[in-house]
Amino acid sequence: MKVKVRGSNIEGALRTFRKKVTESGVLYTYKEKQYYEKPTSKRKGKLAAAKARERKRQGASSRPDRLF
Numbered sequence: 001m002k003v004k005v006r007g008s009n010i011e012g013a014l015r016t017f018r019k020k021v022t023e024s025g026v027l028y029t030y031k032e033k034q035y036y037e038k039p040t041s042k043r044k045g046k047l048a049a050a051k052a053r054e055r056k057r058q059g060a061s062s063r064p065d066r067l068f
Contacts, residue, residue: 001026
């Protein structure tokens, strides 16, 4: 990935570089593939995340505004 530095604006170039890296997902794939994770562990993690999301969604809608 290349970013041009115009003048001496290194901070702007660094900001642009970070934005490009974030949008492309390069850092995410690097972190994901840094260690091997067994397929069953991946499935269990996805299932646990889905359950947590659903629990959070259900809890927000069923809770009363105030107790007293």
